[in-house]
Amino acid sequence: MRPTPAQPAAATTTDPAPRVRPVRALLARRSAGAKGDRSPWRCLRGRSMRWWSAANLVSNLGTWMQLTVQNLLVLQLTGSAAATGLSLSVQAAPGLLFGLLGGAVVDRLPRKLTAAVSQALLALVAFTTAALVGLGMLTVPVLMILAAVTGLIATVDGPATSLLGNDLVPEKDVPSAIALGSVVHSVGRLAGTGLAAVGIATIGTAGAYAVNGVSFLFVTAVIPFLRLHPDARAAAEAAPREEGATAGRGGLAFFLSRRTLVALAVIAAVSAVLGRNYQLTLATLVTGPLHGGAGAYGLVSALLAAGGIVGAVVAGRLQKPTVRLVALLAAAGALLQIAAGLSPMLMMLLVMVIPMAIVESVSDTATTTVLQTDPPPHMRGRVLGVWRSVSTAWGLAGPPLLGLLVQGAGERGALVIGGVVITAVIAAGALARRRQRTASTRPAPPVAVPEPAFQTAA
Numbered sequence: 001m002r003p004t005p006a007q008p009a010a011a012t013t014t015d016p017a018p019r020v021r022p023v024r025a026l027l028a029r030r031s032a033g034a035k036g037d038r039s040p041w042r043c044l045r046g047r048s049m050r051w052w053s054a055a056n057l058v059s060n061l062g063t064w065m066q067l068t069v070q071n072l073l074v075l076q077l078t079g080s081a082a083a084t085g086l087s088l089s090v091q092a093a094p095g096l097l098f099g100l101l102g103g104a105v106v107d108r109l110p111r112k113l114t115a116a117v118s119q120a121l122l123a124l125v126a127f128t129t130a131a132l133v134g135l136g137m138l139t140v141p142v143l144m145i146l147a148a149v150t151g152l153i154a155t156v157d158g159p160a161t162s163l164l165g166n167d168l169v170p171e172k173d174v175p176s177a178i179a180l181g182s183v184v185h186s187v188g189r190l191a192g193t194g195l196a197a198v199g200i201a202t203i204g205t206a207g208a209y210a211v212n213g214v215s216f217l218f219v220t221a222v223i224p225f226l227r228l229h230p231d232a233r234a235a236a237e238a239a240p241r242e243e244g245a246t247a248g249r250g251g252l253a254f255f256l257s258r259r260t261l262v263a264l265a266v267i268a269a270v271s272a273v274l275g276r277n278y279q280l281t282l283a284t285l286v287t288g289p290l291h292g293g294a295g296a297y298g299l300v301s302a303l304l305a306a307g308g309i310v311g312a313v314v315a316g317r318l319q320k321p322t323v324r325l326v327a328l329l330a331a332a333g334a335l336l337q338i339a340a341g342l343s344p345m346l347m348m349l350l351v352m353v354i355p356m357a358i359v360e361s362v363s364d365t366a367t368t369t370v371l372q373t374d375p376p377p378h379m380r381g382r383v384l385g386v387w388r389s390v391s392t393a394w395g396l397a398g399p400p401l402l403g404l405l406v407q408g409a410g411e412r413g414a415l416v417i418g419g420v421v422i423t424a425v426i427a428a429g430a431l432a433r434r435r436q437r438t439a440s441t442r443p444a445p446p447v448a449v450p451e452p453a454f455q456t457a458a
Contacts, residue, residue: 038319040176042316043168044180046227048225048228052164057184057187059216059219062212063192065192065193065195068192068196071088072200077143087144092395094148094154096392097389098152099386100251100252102156102385103155107379108381111228112223115157115223118153118156119157122150125146126209129209155388158388163380166178166232168227170229175318178368179318182364196208251381260370260374261375263327264323267326268394271422273394275334275419280403282304282340285411285415300353304353304356305357311361312362316365326363327430330422333356334426341412341414371383402414
């Protein structure tokens with residue numbers, strides 16, 4: 001007998017499970033989705049990102065292997081540590097001079113094509129160096145020229161490969177992609193440096209350069225098979241195109257007009273010069289006032305590396321980092337730096353090192369995420385180009401300035417003064433921002449309107 005409208009079916013009134021179970025299942029799915037979105041590895045859900053991360057690891061292994069071999073090669077050719085430093089400066093110089101132009105190229109050309117061509121050119125440079133080493137024809141001037149060419153290609157390759165990785169995932173997963181890249185970079189650095197010694201002993205210097213060339217070709221071969229996220233494809237199709245010189249000037253003007261980016265640059269510059277050169281400040285502190293040897297500094301370096309990897313994993317859980325978060329992290333790092341400078345014994349310093357590295361790593365990921373998501377898609381290459389130029393400037397100027405501070409104020413004084421200055425700069429910026437907000441929300445004073453003057457007719 002069919003139930004009437006006033007009399008529901010018996011199953012509906014006596015068994016609530018058919019209604020409750022779908023609701024519970026929906027809530028469970030939402031809960032799982034929310035947890036999944038906070039996973040530091042959520043960017044690896046896509047197959048393209050998994051391939052790109054594997055290619056990045058191979059490339060980092062080869063790059064750090066070559067850098068280590070290059071330093072040893074310059075020492076063998078010249079016997080001068082100064083020449084080794086000069087080769088690194090020559091390779092960094094194009095980023096200072098042509099970073100803006102390289103970013104404009106990345107914004108103007110298809111990203112996959114740009115990244116593939118730049119990786120292939122880097123492979124060509126590596127194979128050329130390997131051939132010259134194998135034939136005994138490599139001289140110091142030629143090596144400097146090859147280093148400069150590598151640096152010039154990197155002004156395009158750096159922003160192209162960085163943005164290509166972000167284009168493989170939705171924007172909410174960009175922090176996860178950047179954090180994963182940081183982990184890959186750290187692992188590649190540790191393993192590549194270790195492989196350099198094995199490579200020199202087994203395949204020689206020329207073979208190490210050739211291996212790096214093969215790593216670049218591997219990345220080049222992977223790029224055509226990557227699938228961009230639909231949002232990235234739509235943004236690329238809608239992006240306006242500008243001519244070279246105009247695009248470069250427009251990128252600089254855009255950067256300077258964006259208060260967020262300027263504030264980010266100030267925080268990063270002060271932190272990099274006075275707070276990030278731990279290889280110098282902590283080395284002098286450990287071997288000086290704390291009376292530790294090379295083994296103690298090696299332990300400090302290992303803890304810094306471990307903390308950096310942990311920080312990258314933590315940073316992968318970020319959703320939408322802001323400049324305010326970067327400022328808070330920089331201030332926290334500065335306070336930890338002050339405490340490290342005041343450490344009375346080595347054990348206390350060792351306790352401080354890991355949180356210092358974690359804060360630095362999370363801050364780096366947050367900074368990079370803001371840089372690559374705050375500008376509109378068609379300006380991101382130029383923003384990264386400007387950032388490459390200014391970061392190269394403070395990267396070259398920072399160590400000498402900090403060395404002078406260590407000489408003048410001592411090992412502890414350099415850490416404490418640097419931390420105090422960083423904290424003061426961030427506090428001044430926060431105060432200025434608060435005053436500006438107060439002024440913008442304050443109601444405007446009433447404007448007095450003069451009464452019209454009437455003249456009587458004569």
